[in-house]
Amino acid sequence: MLYLAPAAVAAWLLPYGLGGYTMHVVDVAVIFAVLAIGLGLTMGVAGQINLAQVAFFGIGAYTVAILTTKTGLGFWPAAVLAVVASIVAGLLVGIPALRMQSHYLGIVTLGLALGFINWVTNAEIAGRAEGISDIPVPPLFGIDLSSGYLYYYLELVVFVLALAFALFVTRSPLGRRLRAMRDDDLAAGALGAEIPLLRMTAFVLSGLYGGIAGVLYAGLIQFVAPETFNIGNMFLLLAMVIIGGRASVIGCVVGALGLAFVREALLDVSAFAQLGYGVIVVLVVVFFPKGLAGLPAQVFRRKRAERPRLSPFIPYDEAPAVEAQTVLEIDQITKRFKGLIALQDISLSVPAGQIRGIVGPNGSGKTTLFNVISGFYTPTAGRVRLAGTFVTGAAPYRLSLKGVARTFQNLRLFEDLTVRDNILVAADRTRTSWIWRYLALPWTVSTYDRGLRSRADDVLGRFGLTGFADVVPRSLPYGIQRRIEIARAMAMRPSLLLLDEPAAGLNGDEVRQLAEIVRSIRDSGVTVVVIEHNMGLVMSLCDHVTVLSGGRVIADGTPDEVAVDPRVVEAYLGDSMAAPTEDDTDREAEHEHADR
Ligand code: ADP
Ligand code: MG
Numbered sequence: 001m002l003y004l005a006p007a008a009v010a011a012w013l014l015p016y017g018l019g020g021y022t023m024h025v026v027d028v029a030v031i032f033a034v035l036a037i038g039l040g041l042t043m044g045v046a047g048q049i050n051l052a053q054v055a056f057f058g059i060g061a062y063t064v065a066i067l068t069t070k071t072g073l074g075f076w077p078a079a080v081l082a083v084v085a086s087i088v089a090g091l092l093v094g095i096p097a098l099r100m101q102s103h104y105l106g107i108v109t110l111g112l113a114l115g116f117i118n119w120v121t122n123a124e125i126a127g128r129a130e131g132i133s134d135i136p137v138p139p140l141f142g143i144d145l146s147s148g149y150l151y152y153y154l155e156l157v158v159f160v161l162a163l164a165f166a167l168f169v170t171r172s173p174l175g176r177r178l179r180a181m182r183d184d185d186l187a188a189g190a191l192g193a194e195i196p197l198l199r200m201t202a203f204v205l206s207g208l209y210g211g212i213a214g215v216l217y218a219g220l221i222q223f224v225a226p227e228t229f230n231i232g233n234m235f236l237l238l239a240m241v242i243i244g245g246r247a248s249v250i251g252c253v254v255g256a257l258g259l260a261f262v263r264e265a266l267l268d269v270s271a272f273a274q275l276g277y278g279v280i281v282v283l284v285v286v287f288f289p290k291g292l293a294g295l296p297a298q299v300f301r302r303k304r305a306e307r308p309r310l311s312p313f314i315p316y317d318e319a320p321a322v323e324a325q326t327v328l329e330i331d332q333i334t335k336r337f338k339g340l341i342a343l344q345d346i347s348l349s350v351p352a353g354q355i356r357g358i359v360g361p362n363g364s365g366k367t368t369l370f371n372v373i374s375g376f377y378t379p380t381a382g383r384v385r386l387a388g389t390f391v392t393g394a395a396p397y398r399l400s401l402k403g404v405a406r407t408f409q410n411l412r413l414f415e416d417l418t419v420r421d422n423i424l425v426a427a428d429r430t431r432t433s434w435i436w437r438y439l440a441l442p443w444t445v446s447t448y449d450r451g452l453r454s455r456a457d458d459v460l461g462r463f464g465l466t467g468f469a470d471v472v473p474r475s476l477p478y479g480i481q482r483r484i485e486i487a488r489a490m491a492m493r494p495s496l497l498l499l500d501e502p503a504a505g506l507n508g509d510e511v512r513q514l515a516e517i518v519r520s521i522r523d524s525g526v527t528v529v530v531i532e533h534n535m536g537l538v539m540s541l542c543d544h545v546t547v548l549s550g551g552r553v554i555a556d557g558t559p560d561e562v563a564v565d566p567r568v569v570e571a572y573l574g575d576s577m578a579a580p581t582e583d584d585t586d587r588e589a590e591h592e593h594a595d596r
Helices: 004-017 020-045 053-070 075-098 102-122 148-170 173-183 185-190 195-221 231-244 249-265 267-287 291-303 366-373 396-401 419-427 432-440 442-462 478-490 508-523 535-541 559-563 566-577 580-593
Strands: 326-337 340-351 355-359 381-386 404-406 496-500 527-531 544-549 552-557
Touching: 004 020, 004 148, 020 053, 020 148, 020 173, 020 195, 020 231, 020 249, 053 075, 053 102, 053 195, 053 231, 075 102, 075 195, 102 231, 148 173, 148 195, 148 249, 148 432, 173 185, 173 195, 173 419, 173 432, 173 442, 185 195, 185 396, 195 432, 231 249, 231 267, 231 291, 249 267, 249 291, 326 366, 326 527, 340 366, 340 527, 340 544, 340 552, 355 366, 355 508, 355 535, 366 496, 366 527, 396 404, 404 478, 419 442, 419 478, 432 442, 442 478, 478 496, 478 508, 508 527, 508 535, 535 559, 544 559, 544 566, 552 559, 552 566
Parallel strands: 355 527, 355 544, 404 496, 496 527
Antiparallel strands: 326 340, 326 381, 544 552
16 A cells, blocks of 8 residues: 555646646546456456457447537536446346356457447447547536646546545455456355356446546547547557456556557557567466566565464364254255266255265265255256255355355365455355445445454464465465365355365375364254265264265165165275276266366
8 A cells, every 4th residue: 555645646746747748648548547447357357258348438438429419418417328328238248248258258248349339330320430529528617627637637536436446346355256256156156156146247347447438538539439449449458458467456557557658659650569569468478477467476476484384173162952953855856967867866864963974986976966955956856955945956156145065076266366365255145236335335345344354364263274364275285275175165154064075185184184173063063964985084974874876875874884785885896896097087077077
């Protein structure tokens, strides 16, 4: 925050030394900065590839132009409608994001942007290729905004508000959920994030910033024409965001301001300049994927102190014994994948406060069962009941908010979020519709976030992870990552915890710690269902074991009972006789599609 005061003073004094033309260049650069913030939020923070930002910009500018010149509406009412129009456009462009991601989404949004530009170029009301001139100067308490110097201060106020709001969003629960969605939308869903609404939110933000930039542009230039909103400028905008560092709001601003000036300097050789931007973008993507914003960390990363250590787990307080009620009831679940029957007529019920083991050879349907319980798959037939209510086919985020937490066989931590942020995403139990508060009651968001942070600190402390709070999980040993995943699940304060092979890849000592952790979780009143291959662990940990084989329940009982069941012995003998190499490839293949 220290750099803010000098930056504010410099921004305020800037116009005093500038000539009229340079002032104009600065005015345009600030507009690009607002646009870049919007693009950074959607693309860098939320991970939604959006190549339509320049179209939102155009919709904002053209709406103001048309409303002020053709209907006689005042500038400011037209501006409000323009921003609304851009947001609506954002929603429309965002719809495909519900069904597709990554480069497909890029292509679709680009197509929509091109469609818009063509449509405008040919529309009578938009003045065809000539565009619209004579847009009125925005009136503001008698200040003459036709002066580029005074207009700069209007822009500065809008820019500061836009920047502050973007920083507020990225550093709050919504921003964390957006980043979590970017890193792993399935895991984010399982932690309570409503993915479709979040994707739309990202595009709404894009539309909002695009619209505001469009309004500022129309007021500044008082003229709009199609070429301002062409692919060349979309590319420039993309270059600004990528070079600056798309995941960092400040990076986007720096990239936008920097490149806007570079573009101006290279106006005489603009064809070569385009090529130059292209080369720089490629170099940045390859060598500095985080852009300019990532440079300080790359330069200073060596001065890290010694590696923190994992502290011991602090057991939960024991919950008083309550009358046993059925927490999870699975009634004749069948799950088919095209020809393959992964689960067939599975029924089981798990009473509160139990540790239930699910065992069975690879491919017997254990993970599929978890995917059904946690809402990743809708069963082909059968019903799931959670504490008495039917939840069959409910979306993962709903189940998460109802108290179902899970971990994944092949770890799904958010790799670009710190350990603390991973925990914070899970601790957030709000619905996405809660985000109206960001506009209406922003201070309540801050209060809520403070509460989340203290809860996350408790969880980190309990799981002995405080020393790792500010690093990204990728840098940590596997055993610690496994523990983070359990901590993250417990940060949701679930009533039912599903653990998918939590001991896979752990050493003997870590397995013992795991058993201690799981017992304490059970004693705190959480029901635990655990898929596990380590038979020693299953025998010592579980109160009750269900054995699956070929998608069916073949045995069910206490660990001692199932261990001697002839069908279980047979199923396991069959499994262990498979050639080990084949077994391994089998498991790799399973990792590929598991949880998808
Ligand atoms: P386990 O966890 O017991 O090792 P899984 O539940 O992962 O087994 O898989 C059970 C069977 O269902 C396997 O044959 C697997 O190939 C198949 N399967 C699981 N998920 C899918 C999917 N999304 N599409 C097709 N087949 C799947
Ligand atoms: Mg599995």
